[in-house]
Amino acid sequence: MDLSVLYQDSQQSEFLHSQYYVEGCLLGACACPEIPLPDVWLPWVIKHHHQIENAEQADAITDMLFAYFKECLAQMHSENLCLPTYATYLPNDHTALSQWCSGLLVAHTAREKYWQGAWNKMQAKSALQTPQMAKDLKHCLMMFSTFADPQNAIADADKKDGSGNELSNKLPLIAKSLEQALLKYVAISGELAAYLPNQFETFQK
Numbered sequence: 001m002d003l004s005v006l007y008q009d010s011q012q013s014e015f016l017h018s019q020y021y022v023e024g025c026l027l028g029a030c031a032c033p034e035i036p037l038p039d040v041w042l043p044w045v046i047k048h049h050h051q052i053e054n055a056e057q058a059d060a061i062t063d064m065l066f067a068y069f070k071e072c073l074a075q076m077h078s079e080n081l082c083l084p085t086y087a088t089y090l091p092n093d094h095t096a097l098s099q100w101c102s103g104l105l106v107a108h109t110a111r112e113k114y115w116q117g118a119w120n121k122m123q124a125k126s127a128l129q130t131p132q133m134a135k136d137l138k139h140c141l142m143m144f145s146t147f148a149d150p151q152n153a154i155a156d157a158d159k160k161d162g163s164g165n166e167l168s169n170k171l172p173l174i175a176k177s178l179e180q181a182l183l184k185y186v187a188i189s190g191e192l193a194a195y196l197p198n199q200f201e202t203f204q205k
Helices: 019-030 038-045 055-077 095-110 112-125 127-148 150-161 164-175 178-193
Strands: none
Touching (some): 019 095, 127 164
């Protein structure tokens, strides 16, 4: 499932951010250890709230968004999650991937305190897991950040040690491990969710 049907209706799509950004946002919301309710994540994806014409139109938009949200949850729960087919990287063709990664990072940043809260609970009970999980999570977020803005990542590498051109050449290869990073990110969330009370989904294996 994707949100392409929603974007075929210009009257609906004009109120939303891009399809790829929105799909990234919703997946990021699902991947939070403490899953947010729709009233939390809807503001992340709706661009022009005040211009939605009526309740019927609003319901049509939110119903489709929530259906996609639930589908993401189901894929995580059944371990059938994969990177969207459009999330590919070529030096001159990475707009969809960049928007998707940007949306995912917006959701992560917006829920950072909940990630931290779950992390603190895990540390209190299973401190030995913390160093490796911290390293893995940092790697996942760095991957998403790199492909959210490849040009900025290349510029940063140049400023740091002059390796911008080398990074630029390696990005297509690095992108092949993005799905692995996504699955690791979701797995970490699932482990953290196990330390939270009253979670309907823990995504544990």
